Amino acid sequence: MAELTAVVGIGQTKYEAKRDDLSMPGLVREAAERALADAGCSWADIDAVILGKAPDLFEGVMMPELFLNDALGGAYKPMLRVHTAGSVGGSTAIVAASMVQAGIHDRVLCVAYEKQSESNAIWALSISVPFSLATVAGAGGYFAPLVRGYIRRSGAPEDTGIRVAVKDRQNALRNPLAHLHLEDISFDLVANSPMLWDPIRYLETCPSSDGACALVMEKESLASRRPDKVAWIHATEMRSEPTMFSGRDQVMPRATLDNAKNLYRKAGITNPRREIDCAEIYVPFSWFEPMWMEGMLITERNQGWKMTYEGATAMDGDFPVNMSGGVLSSNPIGASGLIRFAEAARQVRGRADQHQVDGARKALGHAYGGGSQYFSTWIVSSEKP
Amino acid sequence: MREVAVVGFTQSPSVRREPDRNEVEILIPVLQALREQTGLAGAECDFICSGSSDYLAGQSFAFVSGLDAVGAWPPVSESHVEMDGAWALYEAWVKIQMGYADTALAYGFGKPSMGDLPITLALQLDPYSVMPLWPDTISVAGLQARHCLERGLFTADEMAAVAVRDRGNAKTNPYAQVKGDFTVEGILAEPFLVNPLRKSDCAPISDGASAILLAAGDRATQICERPAWIRGFEHICEPMDFGVRDLGRSRGTEIAAEKAGVSSDKIDVAELSAPFTHQSILVERALGLPPETRINPSGGALAGNPLMAVGLSRIGECAARIFRGEADRAVAHATSGPCLQQNLVCVLEGR
Amino acid sequence: MNAHDTSGTEGDGSPVTVLRAPIVLEYEYSAGQSASRFLRAIAEGRLLGQRCPVDGRVYFPSRGSCPQHAVTFGDEVVELSDKGTIVTFSIVRVPSKNIPLELPYITVNVLLDGADTILMHVLDADLDDVHMGMRVQAVWKPREEWTTSTENILFFRPIDEPDADYDSYKEHI
Structure with missing residues (x-):
């Protein structure tokens, strides 16, 4: 029933700790202009603008889409603002796609951004509301105990996370847009970096970045006429569950498993590891690569670490993961999910330059957020379904 | 376009200040009443979308707790807009239009009394x-x-x-x-x-919440005698x-x-x-x-x-x-x- | 609230790259019905949990409703021990404004005896000793300093009891 939809334009800013050369409107516009140029479109060709970002408190602007409307060519057009915690970038892509899939719009602009340097994200995340037991120090403090739980369950070697961190930073060296370019990245460098939230070391965590990412999506009848490869959206899926309830499996939440099952069913995928050529997964702390390899049903339960260990997730492995360098190399929070979705689309369009996986035809984009409770994913392909 | 209708609507009273109830405690009776009105629990819907604002709540990710009022188990297909619930309803309507869902819940909630709204x-x-x-x-x-x-x-x-x-x-x-x-x-x-x-x-400045159930085609007439x-x-x-x-x-x-x-x-x-x-x-x-x-x-x-x-x-x-x-x-x-x-x-x- | 300044020298034509606009907003939170009862009890040194009417599980700390079943808890309260088991933990070496402890410190997810949900707190113990399954107990402020605040519990500390069996807490990780 849904109108077949494709990604036809992708634009990203350079990701950096501090983009003080640009205002917020300048930042989103840089990504949007690049996406329009890639799609060969002008502002007037866009029917609606869908904007995503993480909490408003990060930049101190309430509903910033209102003041960014103008900069995004959104004047007198429909505009929607998505916010689903860390998964927001992915959710924004899904919401934008659904506007075309529903036949409501022919072509939409999807933008996600974060300008963390304009405020203090750790502060915004750790506001101590009275009466709550605020003993968690940022996201690392929340996720480190879960990583420990994963290690206990799976028996994964303690250096699995280090290997992920090295691999993703090596991939980032191929991506000129990545925030971190650690030329001297090595196992020892990561292993010897300070232990921040045991068992998570400094170089196993994501940076804090400024940046924006934008996609242009359009309906089949338009996208089919294009001479260049487009990324056809085969399936999208979202799943959420409550943060805390008795017996909730926080290490391997049911929401990720349900999400994966439904995504593959809709995309007609029966053997994800074989049928998907590469994946860009939301890995803010190194250990989440093996965890989400299991959570996305790429491998058996408690076996995810073996994929890392055996090099399966490396650029030359049988299932490359985070070719762009991943969240570990660039993390403008609100955009991080969309960057994953965008990288999946770049791969199947054959436009990922130095981090292109040869012959990639089908790719997975993935984002998650909250207390491992919000999941959004898509499958894109160079071929129509 | 698919035929889609509003088949249920519930709300809390608008009050200047809810001193005793947090957002979840305000939402739960609203969603329970919607279930009684329509015979369908929010978590049973094919899609759920909410609207709220972190700055009204004075903390990041305030919408996350709203999910506690839904009973999102087994996990639900769900999204959130940092906008009035009317736009959440719009997103839900889009999901039905594209054939992703036949039923959808949208809700909005806010407690602006906690801060200085103007x-x-x-x-x-x-x-x-x-x-x-x-x-x-x-x-x-x-x-x-x-x-x-x-x-x-x-x-x-x-x-x-x-x-x-x-x-x-x-x-x-x-x-x-x-x-x-x-x-x-x-x-x-x-x-x-x-x-x-x-x-x-x-x-006035008001604390409150409301919820709407959407349904497509025959589902709408099954749930509601005279759908909108x-x-x-x-x-x-x-x-x-x-x-x-x-x-x-x-x-x-x-x-x-x-x-x-x-x-x-x-x-x-x-x-x-x-x-x-x-x-x-x-x-x-x-x-x-x-x-x-x-x-x-x-x-x-x-x-x-x-x-x-x-x-x-x-x-x-x-x-x-x-x-x-x-x-x-x-x-x-x-x-x-x-x-x-x-x-x-x-x-x-x-x- | 109106203080703001800009960098970039006046008149030299260089771009303004920084504008400081401090934001101060005041909020008045209300604890809510359920948390109020919990806070009044903690002022007396008692830990009150609430039982989900659907599956009987005991929530502590309770937010007044069951997130899994979306039902408001009834009036039944469950008095809990201040002893529990470490389900999982982390050693933190990153400073945080809302945790006034010297680094490094240990954060723990504790399953209190009689509760079916975990409590996130901090542990006062030797960094090399802490492990999953370790038995711990709350250390309270002096009684005369107790208020309607969760800060009445300073931290947890190990007690001389044998470790809990992994199977007894593994579903709470």
Whole structure:
């Protein structure tokens, strides 16, 4: 029933700790202009603008889409603002796609951004509301105990996370847009970096970045006429569950498993590891690569670490993961999910330059957020379904 | 387009301050009542979307706890907009249109009483050039009202008459917060709050929540005897800068109304979420309502203004009148941003 | 609140790259019905949990409703021990404004005896000793300093009891 939809334009800013050369409107516009140029479109060709970002408190602007409307060519057009915690970038892509899939719009602009340097994200995340037991120090403090739980369950070697961190930073060296370019990245460098939230070391965590990412999506009848490869959206899926309830499996939440099952069913995928050529997964702390390899049903339960260990997730492995360098190399929070979705689309369009996986035809984009409770994913392909 | 209808609507009473209940405790009875009304629990819906604001709650990720009121287990397909619940409903409607869902829940909630709302809303303004001056929302709306009065678009009497009408209508609405027999003379005798706005020109600050259930085709008629079919659903955002748009009209509402087909037939009822009397007049004009339309039978935003739910409730109030056979065709309006920057129009019909 | 300044020298034509616009907003939170009862009890040194009417599980700390079943808890309260088991933990070496402890410190997810949900707190113990399954007990402020605040519990500390069996807490990780 849904109108077949494709990604036809992708634009990203350079990701950096501090983009003080640009205002917020300048930042989103840089990504949007690049996406329009890639799609060969002008502002007037866009029917609606869908904007995503993480909490408003990060930049101190309430509903910033209102003041960014103008900069995004959104004047007198429909505009929607998505916010689903860390998964927001992915959710924004899904919401934008659904506007075309529903036949409501022919072509939409999807933008996600974060300008963390304009405020203090750790502060915004750790506001101590009275009466709550605020003993968690940022996201690392929340996720480190879960990583420990994963290690206990799976028996994964303690250096699995280090290997992920090295691999993703090596991939980032191929991506000129990545925030971190650690030329001297090595196992020892990561292993010897300070232990921040045991068992998570400094170089196993994501940076804090400024940046924006934008996609242009359009309906089949338009996208089919294009001479260049487009990324056809085969399936999208979202799943959420409550943060805390008795017996909730926080290490391997049911929401990720349900999400994966439904995504593959809709995309007609029966053997994800074989049928998907590469994946860009939301890995803010190194250990989440093996965890989400299991959570996305790429491998058996408690076996995810073996994929890392055996090099399966490396650029030359049988299932490359985070070719762009991943969240570990660039993390403008609100955009991080969309960057994953965008990288999946770049791969199947054959436009990922130095981090292109040869012959990639089908790719997975993935984002998650909250207390491992919000999941959004898509499958894109160079071929129509 | 698929045939999609509002098949259920529930709300909490709008109150100045909910001292005893947190957002989840406010939401749970609203969602339970919706389940009783429709026979369908929120978590059983194919898609769920909510609208809320972190800045109203004073903390990041405030919407996450809203999910606790849904009972999202097994995990649900769900999303959130940092907007009024009316836009959450729009997203839910899109998901049904694309065939992803046949049933969907949308809810909105807010507890602005925790902070200083007029100041909090100043954070919506341009952070580089306007916000550092801290213009509160009432002052910004006052500038717009002054602009309209000076241009002779309407008079202070006409503004006061809006409040008299809405709060008189609200007398029969058990969920309304400000209601009663006001008079134009009485309102004009009130001191200015922010010249030219008097207290009665302004919507109250309200805590509250509301929820709507959507269903497609046969599912709609199974759930609801007389569903409120959505015949037009459009929203438009204008640029924010006050210097680049005409503050004397709601151009966004005009465009949305035209695209939604508001004027193609009679309109029995209109529900507007304009938070100031002068904005209500601008929206009425932009919608092109005929004289026989009953405007704000619930009292509208001037009688109860639970931010993030108030727009969704307007759609719900229209739908409820269609459920009861009191209206055949209705128009609901929602707004967001300073001076009616962003507007949504929804046309509902009983047939 | 109105203080703001800009960098970039006046008149030299260089771009303004920084604008400081401090934001101060005041909020008045209400604890809510359920948390109020919990806070009044903690002022007396008692830990009250609430039972989900659907599956009987005991929530502590309770937010007044069950997120899994979306039902408000009834009036039944369950008095809990201040002893529990470490389900999982982390050693933190990153400073945080809302945790006034010297680095490094240990954060723990504790399953209190009688509760079916975990409590996130901090542990006062030797960094080399802490492990999953370790038995711990709350250390309270002096009684005369107790208020309606969760801060009445300073931290947890290990107690001389044998470790809990992994199977007894593994579903709470």
